[in-house]
């Protein structure tokens with residue numbers, strides 16, 4: 114299914130540069146804190162759970178489920194769906210949903226990450242339902 118809704122380009126900075134570089138290779142990576150053993154998102158140098166700067170990048174399987182979602186239909190040229198996806202790694206991220214019928218999205222639906230290029234050529238992550 115095509116996605117006429119144009120994705121906004123991410124803002125790349127020193128803290129998230131590796132994240133967006135991985136996205137260019139269709140990879141989702143997360144920050145893991147060695148001090149408290151928790152992952153976090155969005156990527157930060159300082160762990161938001163414990164304040165440690167002993168963090169490293171780890172690969173995500175890119176699998177999760179829809180925690181909540183909204184479908185935007187009014188005032189936009191093309192409808193689009195946004196969701197909080199709860200990853201298997203235990204964190205949630207705000208993302209677009211794609212490759213699905215917006216009328217059939219439901220809470221708890223299993224999804225996986227896919228990547229799509231934005232207006233300026235930067236890949237970004239979206240999620241699509243698992244069959």
Ligand SMILES: [Zn+2]
Pocket residue numbers: 146147148149150151160161162163164165
């Ligand atoms: Zn920590």
